[in-house]
Amino acid sequence: MNQSACVQQNEELRAFHDLARSFARKELLEHVHEHEYPYRRKVTGVVKMAGEAGLFGINLPVNWGGSGLDSSALAGIVEEIGAIDAGMAAILFTHAAALEIIAAAAVIDEERCQSIYELATGPDGTPLAFQSYTSPEEIEFPEVSGNGKHLLNGKLPFLALGGMARYAVAAGARQKDKGFSYYLIDLSSAGVMKSDPILTLGFQACQAVDVSLKDVPALLIGTEGAGNIYFRKMLSALSVSAAALSLGIMQGCFKEARDYACQRWQGGRNIVEWSGVRMKLAEIAIQIDVAKSCLSGIRSTYDTASPAANDPAVAAAIHISELACGAASEGVQLLGGNGYMKDYGQEKRMRDARQARSLLGMSGLKKMKYIDKIIEEARI
Amino acid sequence: MGLIREETSGDSSPGFSFMDSLNSLEAQHRLPARIKTDFHEATKLARRFNDEVLRPIYQDIDRKIMEDNEYLPVEFIRKANEWGLYTFWIPKMYGGQGMNMLSLYPFMEEISSVCAGLANLIGAHYLGVSVLCSSCNIKVINRILRSVVSECNKGNPCLISLAWTEPDAGTDSSEIPLLPQAKVRTQATKVAGGYMVNGSKVFISAGHVSTWHMLICYEDIRRPADTLIMLAVKNGMKGFTFGHKEEKMGQKACVASELIFEDCFVPDENVCFSGDQLGGLNITAREAGMKVISLFPPVSQPGVGSIGTGIARAACDAAIRYAAKKKIAGESLINQEWVQMAIADMYANVVMARALYMEAAYAAGLKSMIRLLFAKVLFYLSLYTPSWVFTRFVSPLFNLEIINRLYRKMNFEWTSDEDERHMSGLGALTKFSCTDIAVANCAKAIDLMGADGTRNDAGTEKMLRDAKLLQIYEGTNEVNRINLFAHHIAHNMPGVRVFE
Numbered sequence: 001m002n003q004s005a006c007v008q009q010n011e012e013l014r015a016f017h018d019l020a021r022s023f024a025r026k027e028l029l030e031h032v033h034e035h036e037y038p039y040r041r042k043v044t045g046v047v048k049m050a051g052e053a054g055l056f057g058i059n060l061p062v063n064w065g066g067s068g069l070d071s072s073a074l075a076g077i078v079e080e081i082g083a084i085d086a087g088m089a090a091i092l093f094t095h096a097a098a099l100e101i102i103a104a105a106a107v108i109d110e111e112r113c114q115s116i117y118e119l120a121t122g123p124d125g126t127p128l129a130f131q132s133y134t135s136p137e138e139i140e141f142p143e144v145s146g147n148g149k150h151l152l153n154g155k156l157p158f159l160a161l162g163g164m165a166r167y168a169v170a171a172g173a174r175q176k177d178k179g180f181s182y183y184l185i186d187l188s189s190a191g192v193m194k195s196d197p198i199l200t201l202g203f204q205a206c207q208a209v210d211v212s213l214k215d216v217p218a219l220l221i222g223t224e225g226a227g228n229i230y231f232r233k234m235l236s237a238l239s240v241s242a243a244a245l246s247l248g249i250m251q252g253c254f255k256e257a258r259d260y261a262c263q264r265w266q267g268g269r270n271i272v273e274w275s276g277v278r279m280k281l282a283e284i285a286i287q288i289d290v291a292k293s294c295l296s297g298i299r300s301t302y303d304t305a306s307p308a309a310n311d312p313a314v315a316a317a318i319h320i321s322e323l324a325c326g327a328a329s330e331g332v333q334l335l336g337g338n339g340y341m342k343d344y345g346q347e348k349r350m351r352d353a354r355q356a357r358s359l360l361g362m363s364g365l366k367k368m369k370y371i372d373k374i375i376e377e378a379r380i
Numbered sequence: 381m382g383l384i385r386e387e388t389s390g391d392s393s394p395g396f397s398f399m400d401s402l403n404s405l406e407a408q409h410r411l412p413a414r415i416k417t418d419f420h421e422a423t424k425l426a427r428r429f430n431d432e433v434l435r436p437i438y439q440d441i442d443r444k445i446m447e448d449n450e451y452l453p454v455e456f457i458r459k460a461n462e463w464g465l466y467t468f469w470i471p472k473m474y475g476g477q478g479m480n481m482l483s484l485y486p487f488m489e490e491i492s493s494v495c496a497g498l499a500n501l502i503g504a505h506y507l508g509v510s511v512l513c514s515s516c517n518i519k520v521i522n523r524i525l526r527s528v529v530s531e532c533n534k535g536n537p538c539l540i541s542l543a544w545t546e547p548d549a550g551t552d553s554s555e556i557p558l559l560p561q562a563k564v565r566t567q568a569t570k571v572a573g574g575y576m577v578n579g580s581k582v583f584i585s586a587g588h589v590s591t592w593h594m595l596i597c598y599e600d601i602r603r604p605a606d607t608l609i610m611l612a613v614k615n616g617m618k619g620f621t622f623g624h625k626e627e628k629m630g631q632k633a634c635v636a637s638e639l640i641f642e643d644c645f646v647p648d649e650n651v652c653f654s655g656d657q658l659g660g661l662n663i664t665a666r667e668a669g670m671k672v673i674s675l676f677p678p679v680s681q682p683g684v685g686s687i688g689t690g691i692a693r694a695a696c697d698a699a700i701r702y703a704a705k706k707k708i709a710g711e712s713l714i715n716q717e718w719v720q721m722a723i724a725d726m727y728a729n730v731v732m733a734r735a736l737y738m739e740a741a742y743a744a745g746l747k748s749m750i751r752l753l754f755a756k757v758l759f760y761l762s763l764y765t766p767s768w769v770f771t772r773f774v775s776p777l778f779n780l781e782i783i784n785r786l787y788r789k790m791n792f793e794w795t796s797d798e799d800e801r802h803m804s805g806l807g808a809l810t811k812f813s814c815t816d817i818a819v820a821n822c823a824k825a826i827d828l829m830g831a832d833g834t835r836n837d838a839g840t841e842k843m844l845r846d847a848k849l850l851q852i853y854e855g856t857n858e859v860n861r862i863n864l865f866a867h868h869i870a871h872n873m874p875g876v877r878v879f880e
Contacts, residue, residue, distance in 0.1 A: 037446060038446060038447045133830070133831030133834075134830065134831055137708050137709050138706075138708060138830060138831075158831050158832075158835075198835055198836070198837075199443065199446075199835070199836035199837075200834050200835060200836065200841070201826070201834040201836075201841035201844065201845070202834065265548065265563060266549075266550065266551050266552045266558070267551070267552060267555075267558045267561065267879065268558075268561035276858055276862070280858075325823065329819065329848070332629075332848060332852075333851060333852070333856060333857070333858065336550050336551065336852060336856055337545065337550055337582075337583045337852055337853070339852070340628055340629050340630075340848065340849055340852055341626050341627060341628060341629075342627035342628070342629070343627070347628075347629035347848075350629070350848065351629070351841075351845070354823070354826060354834065354841075354844065355834050357826075357827065358826075358830050358831040358833075358834060361830065362827075362828075362829075362830030362831075363827055363830070364718060364719070364722075364827065364828060364830075365708065365830070368718070
């Protein structure tokens, strides 16, 4: 990328960050708890506003009507939103993950994938549903049948955003031993049965549902049997956003804990003057700075580095999500009893941080996959 | 480490005293052998209660309260009362069923393994009972506990809560070294025939569903440490009202209440403790007040530890069941060594937590304010003496001033500083260790189960929400760490300052 293009992109990026920050402060800050169970029907309105603000097209190619920014740009926006309302950030993340699957398939057949995209993000403009909490290893795929068409039968457990989306990007397999494929499903089709939104620990705004499919027609995305390739590409692209979401939670948590500690009076002084409190704040601050450096390093090499076997973005997502769980739990402790109450933001952050840990699959499995790749490479 | 180092006195290095951490050795010959049977009976009772009462309702109650924070699980409380659970551990001499109080801990572990929130609707009541007992005002204790038993027996659950925390004084009010500078606001002013109370209390476990409230407040809010007073406030007293119910992350079934006192008159007969009641004792009002608030944590904190252990166990159990059922790429998850190691860690955590709270339980039986109940002669006498004998012959004695004074002398003056130090440190250690383990096991279970662990219907997400509160109430775990340091490490290190 030449210098002027680089400057232009940086400016564009900054503009999106500002947009995300202002959107978060204006539309989310005061309403965070209204997006949670049992009030979460109010989410639909804010999702619509996010769509109108262009937050659902960050990682889309320009010729598809998106902003054409890369996944690291998306990560910055997810981080800004995540610092205020991680549930909303999870909505952006889930939609972006589904888009990345379509975009990954577009390498082979761009025209068809663009038409699928246009269909999926049609008139009602709701984000796409996707199983963003699980990796393909963890789930059983619906069976695909039909000659020349694709009819799906089976279950789609834990479909994030399934409670509000019209379309879903979902995996299915015609024959188990030949790999899985991704399909676009219209969730309003006959044969689609959705559960009530699952009550989850965190990300309650992101309304996940369990879905049963009976002879549901679907559009194949990309090549049949290439689902794992698309998933890996998406994992590589979106892991940086998963890490950024956790980082956003940590930053929100630190800010609230710091402000509270500076104001809360116990033991004859503000509690920030107690060294035990300072140490906890220091640990969270250090974790945030380490996570920031880590993500910044990944973002700066994102365009140029050839994908390594041991993708650092995946490592960052695993590690930073773990840090965020610890930080958010300590964030509750720093506020004492108040931290446990819904009057403050820490209890939600603790729940969201734990939910974020499951983005794109079980952390244990992600770790095993990670080391598998490293060992494979060493053997070669 | 130096656990077997010879006990020395005046050693200036931090102690790893054998007896600071191991009480079972002494307990096995000093405590009545019968307590083992009682533990089994309490556990059996808890398992039956879990199957017949808790399991069918706990998830619905949790969700109901998410939907309507005003909902109170009064039906559960009525059921628990029908099972006799609000009088089971009240000593016979006070009219209760007289079950060995140490068996409450394994009982709490068992029921907390299903729902810590509902379990705390029983645990919080016994916290209230132990706070009332820590006043060492045997006349008032006897009257209130007998009224509790009488109401419960009539089918009206009669719970006791502890009302202590204030909006601006959480840690401050419960830590003796911090109390002198606490910004407390609940004041009891002496008036003819009693006290007039003004102020408010927050985060009071089971407040809205309790009948009695052990109110800890102050005659002079500028000198809280010197003027601490404990009053028994009953629902319906003029000037006492309930405020809002906190919206908590977990343990939703156990309401956290605001209690408001506006010119609330509390008659003299309901003064459990005040500095004016120390006639005949060689102790200042400040010393006695500090005794009162340090007597009950060694009894209540192992209870919190047992709740933590119950949750830790449930999380471990959920992870095992999940891993045994879950297939990853056709292979059973439980056959992976990394999973087996993670489960082994969780299992070990449960065993360590249980061992720790039981050590604290033994120490409570040997050295705390309930130790008399475990003196073998008194224990068996109480066990085999019919309740009516206590009612007719023993209860009237509790009204005698001399008995009251003797009882207070025993607890305020004849308790060794060494025992007190030991108990305080062990209570703190048990509380923060078992509850940290609870949170750690929940986190491990959810990690292992991935997104499935975050579903409400899987149970583990509720366990984590519930467990987190354990790290906060009865002193944050950070404060309890400092208490452990103060009582077991710094006590023989001159020059080391704590809470300064």
